Amino acid sequence: xxEILERGExxxxxxxxxxxxxxxxxxxxxxxxxxxxxxxxxxSVTYGAGGGTRDKTxxxxxxxxxxxxxxxxxxxxxVGHTRAELQRILDTYAAEGVQHVMLLRGDPSEGPxxxxxxxxxxxxxxxxxxxxxxxxxxxxxxVAAFPEGHPSAYSLDADADVLVAKAKAGAEFAVTQMxxxxxxxxxxVERVRDRGVDIPIMPxxxxxxxxxxxxxxxxxxxxxxxxxxxxxxxxxxxDPAAMRAQGIALAAELCEELLAGGAPGLHFYTLNRSKxxxxxxxxxxxxx
Numbered sequence: 001x002x003e004i005l006e007r008g009e010x011x012x013x014x015x016x017x018x019x020x021x022x023x024x025x026x027x028x029x030x031x032x033x034x035x036x037x038x039x040x041x042x043x044s045v046t047y048g049a050g051g052g053t054r055d056k057t058x059x060x061x062x063x064x065x066x067x068x069x070x071x072x073x074x075x076x077x078x079v080g081h082t083r084a085e086l087q088r089i090l091d092t093y094a095a096e097g098v099q100h101v102m103l104l105r106g107d108p109s110e111g112p113x114x115x116x117x118x119x120x121x122x123x124x125x126x127x128x129x130x131x132x133x134x135x136x137x138x139x140x141x142x143v144a145a146f147p148e149g150h151p152s153a154y155s156l157d158a159d160a161d162v163l164v165a166k167a168k169a170g171a172e173f174a175v176t177q178m179x180x181x182x183x184x185x186x187x188x189v190e191r192v193r194d195r196g197v198d199i200p201i202m203p204x205x206x207x208x209x210x211x212x213x214x215x216x217x218x219x220x221x222x223x224x225x226x227x228x229x230x231x232x233x234x235x236x237x238x239d240p241a242a243m244r245a246q247g248i249a250l251a252a253e254l255c256e257e258l259l260a261g262g263a264p265g266l267h268f269y270t271l272n273r274s275k276x277x278x279x280x281x282x283x284x285x286x287x288x
Contacts, residue, residue, distance in 0.1 A: 001142070001173035001200050004041050011041040011202060011265030012286070016272050018045065018056030027272055028060070034274035036068055038281065041265065044102050047075035062096040073142060074098050077106025078129055082121035086129065090136040102142040102175070103129045116152065127162070130169040145174040145201050147184035151222040160191035167199040174199055175267045177221055178206040180229050180250075182257040203258050206269040207251035207276045208233060209244055248276060252283035
């Protein structure tokens with residue numbers, strides 16, 4: 001990321017998750033192939049809580065590295081793992097040629113608002129996982145950032161302190177949780193810069209294609225869906241195509257505001273589909 005940005009380039013990246021079945025696997029690879037021509041800086045593959053998708057995550061990131069021109073970033077969380085297990089997973093990634101990792105504390109199985117209980121013999125904070133990865137090899141490390149604060153954070157300032165600590169421990173870039181107000185993103189960047197840290201912070205974008213689903217997810221992760229956004233989409237109640245089009249338009253407007261304000265690029269949560277991302281790209285005049 002640092003090399004890309006130092007060359008003055010904007011970063012575009014995509015996130016996928018390990019599919020559950022053969023049909024989902026086909027959908028995932030269709031999306032990867034459709035988005036590959038846009039030459040993203042990287043594509044990330046999520047990691048199920050407690051290692052539920054560990055093997056899938058490793059196999060997908062390895063296949064992306066072997067069969068495509070893309071740079072895969074493998075997620076890893078502290079949830080459900082001892083330090084020794086995390087060391088072995090990192091060593092497996094290294095052996096498979098996966099050098100880029102996204103390191104997260106992760107959420108309890110009950111959700112991000114549940115009380116955090118570390119695994120016996122495991123790690124408590126994401127910064128510890130960053131330090132562990134630094135000790136296991138030459139990994140390029142990304143971490144999570146939260147424009148509206150993590151649900152467990154005491155304050156926005158405390159949340160910024162956590163991101164700063166991860167950067168000082170060796171993280172090279174951060175990717176934010178989804179959000180819908182550019183001001184929340186720029187506020188986070190300002191808090192981190194005020195602490196003397198210049199880590200690139202990539203805004204995470206998720207177009208609203210289903211308002212109720214986004215509201216439910218937002219409640220879980222502490223992301224607010226602004227009233228004006230709800231009003232614009234709800235104005236087309238009963239017309240799914242128009243509601244979708246409005247969600248794409250809102251995402252494109254947010255992207256334009258972020259880029260105009262100095263964001264180093266955009267990271268798209270694809271949900272293993274390419275259509276919405278390609279529609280936003282079309283609105284932004286991003287071409288192959």
